[in-house]
Every structure is written in structure tokens, then in C-alpha cells.
Amino acid sequence: MLDVRIEKLEKAVCFMKKLVSLLLIFLPLLSGCQLRALNPNSERASDQTFLIWFSFGLMMIVLSVVFFLFVRFVSKYKQTEMNKNDIPRDVKGNKKLEITWTTLSMLLLVILAVPTVAITMESSPELAETSLENTSALHINVTARQYSWSFQYQNGKTSENQLILPKDKEIVLHLKSDDVIHSFWVPELSGKQDVLPGKEIILEFKADQVGTFLGKCAEFCGVNHTNMTFETKVITQNKYAEWVLE
Amino acid sequence: MIFDFWGSHVTVPSDIISAWILTIILAPIVLFWISKKKKWPLVREYMITTNHRKIGTMYILFGVLFFIRGGIDALLIRTQLAVPENDFWVFQNDKYNELFSTHGTVMIFFVAMPLLIGLMNVVVPLQIGARDLAFPYLNAVSFWMFLAGALVFNLSFFMNSAPNAGWTAYAPLSTDTYTPSAGNDYYIFGIQISGLGTIFTAINMIVTIFRHRAPGMKLTIMPLFSWSTLITSFLILVAFPVLSIALFLLMFDRMFGTGFFHGGVGSPIYWQHLFWIFGHPEVYIIALPAFGIFSEVISTFSRKRIFGYPAMVLSLALIGFMGFMVWSHHMFTVGLGPLANTFFAITTMLIAVPTGIKIFNWLFTMKGGVISFTTPMLFALGFIPTFVMGGVTGVMLSAAPADFQFHDTYFVVAHLHYVIIGATILGVFAGIYYWYPKMTGKQLNEKLGKWHFWIFIIGFHMTFLPMHFAGLQGMPRRVYTYQLGEGLFEFNLISTIGAFLMGSSMLFLALNLYKTHKHSPNVGNDPWDGRTLEWTVSSPSPEQPFKKMPYVSELDAYWYAKLENEDLSEANDTRPAPVSIKTIQPVILSGLLFAMSISFIYQWVWLMIITGLAVLSIFPIRSLTSRNEYVEKRVKHE
Amino acid sequence: MSNEKSSEHYNDKRLGFFIYLIVESVMFATLFATYFVFTSEQSTPSPTDVFEAKSVIISSFVLVLSSATLLISEKGLSNKSPRLIVLGLVITFLLGLGFVGIEIREFFTYINEGYTLTTNVFLSSFYVLVGLHAAHVLFGTIWMILLFYQLMANIPFSLYVEKQRIFHYYWHFVDLIWVCIVIFVYKPYLF
Numbered sequence A: 001m002l003d004v005r006i007e008k009l010e011k012a013v014c015f016m017k018k019l020v021s022l023l024l025i026f027l028p029l030l031s032g033c034q035l036r037a038l039n040p041n042s043e044r045a046s047d048q049t050f051l052i053w054f055s056f057g058l059m060m061i062v063l064s065v066v067f068f069l070f071v072r073f074v075s076k077y078k079q080t081e082m083n084k085n086d087i088p089r090d091v092k093g094n095k096k097l098e099i100t101w102t103t104l105s106m107l108l109l110v111i112l113a114v115p116t117v118a119i120t121m122e123s124s125p126e127l128a129e130t131s132l133e134n135t136s137a138l139h140i141n142v143t144a145r146q147y148s149w150s151f152q153y154q155n156g157k158t159s160e161n162q163l164i165l166p167k168d169k170e171i172v173l174h175l176k177s178d179d180v181i182h183s184f185w186v187p188e189l190s191g192k193q194d195v196l197p198g199k200e201i202i203l204e205f206k207a208d209q210v211g212t213f214l215g216k217c218a219e220f221c222g223v224n225h226t227n228m229t230f231e232t233k234v235i236t237q238n239k240y241a242e243w244v245l246e
Numbered sequence B: 001m002i003f004d005f006w007g008s009h010v011t012v013p014s015d016i017i018s019a020w021i022l023t024i025i026l027a028p029i030v031l032f033w034i035s036k037k038k039k040w041p042l043v044r045e046y047m048i049t050t051n052h053r054k055i056g057t058m059y060i061l062f063g064v065l066f067f068i069r070g071g072i073d074a075l076l077i078r079t080q081l082a083v084p085e086n087d088f089w090v091f092q093n094d095k096y097n098e099l100f101s102t103h104g105t106v107m108i109f110f111v112a113m114p115l116l117i118g119l120m121n122v123v124v125p126l127q128i129g130a131r132d133l134a135f136p137y138l139n140a141v142s143f144w145m146f147l148a149g150a151l152v153f154n155l156s157f158f159m160n161s162a163p164n165a166g167w168t169a170y171a172p173l174s175t176d177t178y179t180p181s182a183g184n185d186y187y188i189f190g191i192q193i194s195g196l197g198t199i200f201t202a203i204n205m206i207v208t209i210f211r212h213r214a215p216g217m218k219l220t221i222m223p224l225f226s227w228s229t230l231i232t233s234f235l236i237l238v239a240f241p242v243l244s245i246a247l248f249l250l251m252f253d254r255m256f257g258t259g260f261f262h263g264g265v266g267s268p269i270y271w272q273h274l275f276w277i278f279g280h281p282e283v284y285i286i287a288l289p290a291f292g293i294f295s296e297v298i299s300t301f302s303r304k305r306i307f308g309y310p311a312m313v314l315s316l317a318l319i320g321f322m323g324f325m326v327w328s329h330h331m332f333t334v335g336l337g338p339l340a341n342t343f344f345a346i347t348t349m350l351i352a353v354p355t356g357i358k359i360f361n362w363l364f365t366m367k368g369g370v371i372s373f374t375t376p377m378l379f380a381l382g383f384i385p386t387f388v389m390g391g392v393t394g395v396m397l398s399a400a401p402a403d404f405q406f407h408d409t410y411f412v413v414a415h416l417h418y419v420i421i422g423a424t425i426l427g428v429f430a431g432i433y434y435w436y437p438k439m440t441g442k443q444l445n446e447k448l449g450k451w452h453f454w455i456f457i458i459g460f461h462m463t464f465l466p467m468h469f470a471g472l473q474g475m476p477r478r479v480y481t482y483q484l485g486e487g488l489f490e491f492n493l494i495s496t497i498g499a500f501l502m503g504s505s506m507l508f509l510a511l512n513l514y515k516t517h518k519h520s521p522n523v524g525n526d527p528w529d530g531r532t533l534e535w536t537v538s539s540p541s542p543e544q545p546f547k548k549m550p551y552v553s554e555l556d557a558y559w560y561a562k563l564e565n566e567d568l569s570e571a572n573d574t575r576p577a578p579v580s581i582k583t584i585q586p587v588i589l590s591g592l593l594f595a596m597s598i599s600f601i602y603q604w605v606w607l608m609i610i611t612g613l614a615v616l617s618i619f620p621i622r623s624l625t626s627r628n629e630y631v632e633k634r635v636k637h638e
Numbered sequence C: 001m002s003n004e005k006s007s008e009h010y011n012d013k014r015l016g017f018f019i020y021l022i023v024e025s026v027m028f029a030t031l032f033a034t035y036f037v038f039t040s041e042q043s044t045p046s047p048t049d050v051f052e053a054k055s056v057i058i059s060s061f062v063l064v065l066s067s068a069t070l071l072i073s074e075k076g077l078s079n080k081s082p083r084l085i086v087l088g089l090v091i092t093f094l095l096g097l098g099f100v101g102i103e104i105r106e107f108f109t110y111i112n113e114g115y116t117l118t119t120n121v122f123l124s125s126f127y128v129l130v131g132l133h134a135a136h137v138l139f140g141t142i143w144m145i146l147l148f149y150q151l152m153a154n155i156p157f158s159l160y161v162e163k164q165r166i167f168h169y170y171w172h173f174v175d176l177i178w179v180c181i182v183i184f185v186y187k188p189y190l191f
């Protein structure tokens, strides 16, 4: 017959404790903000980081409610020597409760949806055919191929696996691929944008600090995908003007 | 290693040689063991059976076998990634690509699917009072097609050409220009054939549930696992044909020179659309049945009926329906533009609502109950926090601009394992422990079961929690290494240790199986004090269940009858049982499909023609032979 | 009693087969979508260059007629008249075969003009869609041969009726797909 033991509750609680402590171990890391995707150096990346934190915060509310109820119910209604022959009262449901959590979760999502929609509408890259020409910005042609990147600047100068950018200047990258799909990713400067064969895509951002950032191909593209990295250097506008004429 | 074949040099890597050697050693041992134990009649019996329980058991058996295979892939992946700039064995570059491609494909198509379909096979007919599935023969065909597909897929590794374009096979990488070896052809045929089998299963389940329920069991009082099966089957009906055509077109690209998905003339993005129109519903296809299992388990072991039954059914249906409107959230970074991204971000957030409703209903089912911590219940309890963690990262991913950072990183790998392992795998374990008596007549050892659970769940969180941070720290998925200075080492090391912990938990399952079958006696009909019809028949379930057909008048009717100390009232039932027979045809069909796949993969035209005609000839053969049994059956009835 | 039971089985089969036809519809829908994605007047060669009205009209006529002639057979089934059944089936069979012949001829003409499967993506999606449909018709004609055989062999008439009814659903479905092909594939560029 039903073989049940009581101490199981302790185990459940202990498991939750472990989980929480695991989380706690990592939280300092998080709040230290050293994680690259949470360390923005452009407005575009800041928007993304904001959304990450914002959604994380909202979701933490959900998570804590669920965890709280979970631990409470599991500990309160565990089977014990006393209640082991009880037949609990049947509850079919509770309309009010059900409506409450449905509306509350909708509300939470609306709160998340508002900034999401705003930022999405503003910062989703588009095909070159459909996007407006931004003449005041600095245009750079980016070509990805198995397994390297090349960057061509406005005066025709090119560089391989190294992208040099001036600080505080609107940058417009024209992304194209020679072969398969790749993805342009410098966490601190911009999110990912896939680089497609046969289509040109526009990615815009403005770096607001000087520094060197590791860029990676983020779309699996074949044998040597792992090593398809590039270095991104953001330098001052003066230095850039010099460099580009070198 | 280099071999000389008629003058041409063939290089065979050492992992493949080891696999061959292992197989050559193991195969005779297994065969010998079967002979020694005089199990050949049993093997034969299962090969010609059309009984739902036996077929379900085979699904589960092979699902577990492929779980081991996919698990070994996972451990090899984790070993290669344990430390920075690692050079573990051969698993760098293309070998690594093959590893994660087979890992993902095997886990989704040959582990999650068959394990769940196996449980559906065993349980659904018993739960709704059917004597078998509506089409037992077709059911056998489905199973053997699944196995044929799985064998085709697994053969690729032994032929040194495992698929290497990821389980998503994104074009143009997956076209013959960029991956000319046979690997992705194996992928196409392996999935195509098993996928068709899955479609037949879905048809079978729908007809069974619509037409073979016990008298009185209206859809509105049908148990939730059966409901989830019904809805999943509808999802399969729409999703799998799309995959089927996508693979069909990819096959034309790879074999017959068309350019549907090529970069220049065709559209690589079109592949992504087709794949995810299938792929997103697919993740619900493997999640919803698990939800059904948890509903049964949580209700049984809280000794309470499920809280908010109508909402549970409705949310299943809503999740299923909305599952078809969110596919482009996998394509936020493709450049579909602001409008598309916004639309799919919103729909994706919306789908969290019915999921949340389910979570609360499970919690409130426990509230006020008497919760016993049996092994199945532990897995169900482990599911709730785990799945919710996967769910909240899912909502985070749905914010499109945030996904520009998350996409294709280890954050996504963490998310997807939290939801898939959290729901499907924990669900399957819960289901196996729970319904094991119905499959074999024995109850698994509780103590070992609990060890299995705790080590698995701890290992799981240790493996996947750090991956979130690795992703945010800039680690893309599908990379075989990282540099020391990137700040990724700690995360990966913890992950790897966790993965081995998780792997070792499976040893407890193995030990449990061994011990249970060695020592335990058979249990009675109702070892868990269950609530639904499957617990009214003997364990293991008989070939002809429900000799006396029960009349079902409410949800959990069996439970309430027990409370009143009564038997379920007997119905006057005129429905004939489905025609179950013994036939070897499904096995032959599966063998032919296997050979046909090989002929296409290696373009042996003569074999294509022979096997093609042979496969076609199965139709008339079946039609003509079925006639005979059918008539005989009828004569018997008269 | 036994009749009731067998009709229960038949109803199972019929429902199962209808669901199977849904599966087929999704497959064809995906192929239609593929055709829409890859076909435009701009492609070279374009649909207007390739398509010939004559063969489309003849083949449509033949196939639609075959759905009508199958009704003769249907009548035979309900009247228990083997003569009508055979008559309807034979005519349908010949029309089906005729359709396949016309399709093959159409494909050959195109190929001879240099419009092959691999010429461009429009043609690829055209051949895959229309070719798969033609394969369905061919399968249907083979099915009819099997039905002839079963009608001759001595199986219970009620059982035979069930078998042929299922075939009717298939044939009408394939016909319906052809109507969609005419409307969506040919018509925008021909008429």
C-alpha cells in the first residue's frame, strides 16, 4: 500500500534552502554588474540592459509569490501521523481567486509590455531597403564570411577582425554575409543582429565610452564558428580621424 | 586512424572506432543473454504485438535507451567545456558541432517524444475506459516508424557523418553547399520517418479519445492527462506536417539541386519560419502531456480533486492555440523589423498567462490536502519551482530588445533546459514511477526513487543555473571553447560538475529497475490509492481490460466510489473492442523505410526503386490481409 | 448486432481518415505558401512564360469530371448495384490515368523548353507542389485497382462499401486540392 514517510518535508525545505543559497552565491556577481551584457556602453545597450533588469525584477515578484505559496502549502499540508487517514474536503475551485491571479498576471505583463514595445519599436534593426538613410552618421560596411569579419569605412579603408569606432558618434553598420548566416554581437555596445546572405541589414548605435570590447559571431555558422571573433575599439573622435587616414 | 580501402585512404576518428568496438563487444553479449534467459519468444511477442501497453512499453524502453545516448553526448559536451581552451579527445570544431546537433535532435525527437507517447499509449486507453487504441495496427506502425527513424539517425554517427548543423538545421548552413557530408541527410530522413509515425499516433489518440470513452465519461469530466493528450494530438496534427514539408524541401535542396533555402535565389529566413512554426508548438507538444501527468500525480498524492478543472482544460487549450502565434520570438534578431518583433513579443508574453494559471491551480490543489511525498510526487514537486524558473526567464526572453542580448547564448540554453527538463523529463520520471505498476505489475523501490530524485534535481540546478550567467557574460551557445580571461571558467566548471551529478542519478534508476524486477512481488490494482479508471484494472494491465465496462458519472469517479465503499456501476456497453491482431507487417515496413532512407542518403537509385515499390506494396498487402481477420472477427461475433 | 459493430469500426476509420486529410491539407497549405513566397512576375522565367492554358484546362476538366463520375459509383454503392459501381470506377480510373498522362506531358513540355526543376525557385516550388499532387492522383488510381480486385474477390458487400467510401473521400479531396492549384497557381498568371 501507500508507503509514506514524514521527514520528507524537511528534505523539501532543505532543497529550497539549497536553491536559495545557490542563488545567493551568484547574486553578488550579478549586482557587481560585471557581466558583460549588463555593462552597457551605448544607449542601445543601456536600453537592453534596462529591460533585462526590469523584467528580472517583475519576474522576481512572480517567483517569490510562487515559492512562498509552494513552501507554505507543502509544509502545512504534508501528511503526518495525525492526518494520515483524513480525507480532505473537496474543493472544486474558487472563481474569485482564479480571476484574481489571472488579472494580476495580466497586469504584470502589461507593465512589462509598455517599455518593451517602446524600445522594440525604436531599436529593431531593419532591412536596408526599408530603413531611412541617416546622412549625418558614420557608415561602415560589415561583411561576415566563414570565419572572419571585414569592416570597410567611408573612405574605403578596410580592416579585418578589428572594428574601430569613434566615441559619441552615430554609427550605422551595413551588415552583409558572403555565405551563411552569422550574427554580429558586442554585448557592451549593441545586442545581436544576424548577418544574412543576400540581404543588407542596418544596425545603429552610438558608443559613449572609449574601450576595447570583444565581439563574437553569435549564430552558429560552421566548423570554426567558435573562433569567429573580432576586437572592437572605441577611440576618441580625433584619434579616429587620424586612424582612418593612416 | 587511417585505413586503406581498395587503395583509398579513409580516416576514421578514434571516437567512432571506440563506438564500433563497444558495439561489437556488447551486441553478442546482449544476444547471448537473451538466448540464455530464453527471452526470444518474448522478443517475438513484442515484435508482432499491437497491444497498447506493450507498444507503450517499447516506446519507453527505447526512449530511455536514446536518453542514455543523448546523455552521453551531453556529458561529452560538458567535459569539453569544463575548462578554458580545452582539448578533450576529438571534440573540437566539427566533432563538437556533431555533438550538440545530435544531442539536441536525439533529446527532442527520440527521447522526449517517445517517452511521452509511450506513457500516453499505456495510460490513455485505461484512463478513459477504452479497450485499446482505436487503431492498434496503426499504432504498431507508428512505433516501428519511430524506431526506424531513430535508427537511421543514430546510424549516422557510426558512419562517421553525424549531422552537424544543430537541431534547428538553419539554412544555408544545412544545404549541401556548406555541409556536403551525408550528416544532414540522415537528419532529414531520421526525423521525417519518425515524424510521420508521430502524426499517425496523434490521429489514433484523437479518434480513441473521441470515440472510445467509457459510457458516461463526457469530455467535461475526462481526466486531465487524457485531455492533455487530446490537445497535444491536435498540435501535432498542425505542427508536424509543416516540419514534414520543410524537411521535404530541404531534401530537394540537398539532393535535387533546388534552391529554396539558398542565400541568393532562395530564402534562408523561410526555413526559419517553417522550422519554428513547427518548433514552437513542438515545445508545447512535449510540455502539455507532462502538465497532464503532474495534474494526475499532484491530485492523487494530495488526496484532492484538481483545483479549477475547467480552468485547467481551458488553459491547456489556450496554450496550445497561442503556441501557433509566437514562433517568431525565435527570430527577434533576424531583422524582421519593429512591427513583427513587437507583435511576437506581446503574444509571447500573453502565453505566460494560461501557464501561470496552471501553476496556481496546482498549488491550490495541494492547499488543504494531505500531501504524501512519494517518488512521483517528489518529481511533481520538483517540477513546480524548476518550471517556474524556466518560465520567468521565458518572459524575460520575450522582451525583444532584451533578447538581442540573450539570443543564442547560454542564457537560452539554461532557459530551454529549465523548461524542457523541468516539465518533460521530470514529468516523464513522475509518470514512469507512478504508472510503472500498470506497465509491469511492479512498484519501483521508493527509497532508490527518492535518491534518484534528489541527486537529479540538485545536479540539474547546479548544471543549468550557472549557465544563465555564462550567457550574460558573453558566451554564445554552440561554441566548443572559451578563453581563460573571459570570466567564464567558474560557471562552466560548476555546470560540468553538476552534469556529472545529474548523470550519476540515473544509476539509481538503473539499480532500482534491477532490484525491483529481481525482488519485488507484483502489486494489486491500486497501489497508490488512485482516482481514475486505470486503477480499476489489474497490474500489469490485461490485454482485454474492462470486461465489465464501468459507468463514469463524474471526474475521479473511481475515487468517489471508493469513498462510498462501492464499485463503479456497470454500464451496458455495446462498443466493440478495436481489432487487435498479431502481425509482423509493421516491422517489415519499418525495415523497408530504413533501407529506403539509406538508399536516398547515399543516392543508390536501384535500392530506392526496390524499397519504394516494396513500401507501396505494403498498402495492398495490409488491405487484403486485414480483410481476413476482420471477417473472422465478425464471424466470431455472430 | 454484428452490423452495428462493424459500422462502429467504420465510423472510427472514417473519422481517422478525415483527420488524416486535415494533415494532408496542412502539408499542401505549406506548399502553397512556399509557392507564394517564391513566385512573382519578376522571376525569370516567370509563370506567364511557362504556363500553357490548354493543358491546364484539359486536365482540370478531366479531373473534375472524374469526381463526378465517381458519383455513379457512389450511387451503385447505395443501390447495391455492382454494375454501376464498376462502371463509375472504370470511368474514374481512366480519367485519373488520363490526368496523370496530361500532367506528365505538361511537365515534359516545360522541361523541353528548358524550364526544369532547378531553373529557378518559382519552378522548383511549382514542380514540388503540382508534382506531389500528381503523385496523389497516381496513388489514387492504384488504389482503384485494389478496389477492383476486392470487388471481384468475395468479400462481404458491406465491408467493400466501407472500403470504397474511404476511397471516395480521398479522391474528392485530391480533386479539391487541384481546384486550389488552378485558382492559386495557374489562374493569376493565365486567365
Ligand code: HEM
Binding pocket: B071, B074, B075, B077, B078, B100, B101, B103, B104, B105, B107, B108, B111, B112, B165, B166, B167, B168, B413, B417, B420, B421, B424, B425, B463, B476, B477, B478, B479, B480, B499, B502, B503
Ligand atoms: C543530461 C543533462 C543535459 C545536459 C548536461 C545538457 C547539456 C547541454 C548543453 C551544454 C547544450 C549546449 C550545447 C552548445 O550550445 O554548445 C545543450 C543543448 C541542447 N539540449 Fe541539452 N543537456 C541535457 C539534457 C537535455 C534534455 C533532456 C533535452 C531535451 C529533452 C535537451 C535538449 C537540448 C537542446 C534542444 C539543445 C540545443 C541543441 C542545439 O543547439 O542544436 N538537453 N544541452
Ligand SMILES: [Cu+2]
Binding pocket: A182, A183, A217, A218, A219, A220, A221, A222, A225, A226, A228
Ligand atoms: Cu558563427
Ligand SMILES: [Cu+2]
Binding pocket: B279, B280, B283, B326, B327, B329, B330
Ligand atoms: Cu518558441
